[in-house]
Amino acid sequence: MGTTNSSISKNSVITDFKEITKMGLSVSVVFSALAGYLLGAETISYTTLILLALGGYFMVGASNAYNQIIERDLDALMDRTKNRPIPAGRMSVNTAFVIATVFAVLGIVTLYNINPKTAMWGAISIFLYTSVYTPLKTKTPLSVFVGALPGAIPFMLGWVAARGEFGIEPGTLFAIQFFWQFPHFWSIGWFLYEDYEKGGFFMLPTGKRDKGTAVQIIMYSVWTILVSIIPVLGFTGDLKLSILAAVLVFLLGVLMLVFALRLFKQRTVKAAKQLMLSSVFYITMLQIIFVADKFLR
Structure with a gap:
């Protein structure tokens, strides 16, 4: 019996650790950073890839732990978050703070070992997410704009890790992920509207699930598509895209736009969930296409 209890408690500690650092989200951020690195690297360093993966995970884990x-107190009010380790009473604030701080330090040190600029951008993302975006979430829908800044850093961070400098190429990668976040987060804000309301969060641009919000989702979806195919025009430095790859990215964008238009017409929770899934599919496939295009060209 004692063995069973200890294995259950061990499992719950691991689960809580995954939850406080939001492992799923952290892995997707690391994927973006590695894609950015592969796009920027002239010769691939596996040491840098490992450092970037670890550093990226530490940075996102720290941001999420500080956020929680x-x-x-607000997490305790929402169905989606009330079972998180702190509001559920399974983890103390002090423990979470230690995890967050250790992760932040490890993240900055790990990224600094790649180059100082990578560490600087990593530190900026933690600061913006925890000190600006998090407090603004209960104040104004503009928090999504602020949150999109640290959210757009990982794709760009990979390029900076490869080249050690910021320029038109990482700027373009930043812009793609920046605009993409609006249809992505607003679709989540739409289908979790009631739950967010319990916590006092204002996530939708008009504050309501109305046509105004749906129009803005469509508008940002269009901008995302346009920014995503800009590299085909040849003025984004070393960030290039073949015509075939640009067509594939454009078609992916049209698919996301179809779901955005469906949300405008139906304004249902189901349509919002479909848009959210299509947005995740879009950014994942875009990064795969960009990298494959570079190495197959």
């Missing part, structure tokens, strides 16, 4: 410390 700050929002613990």
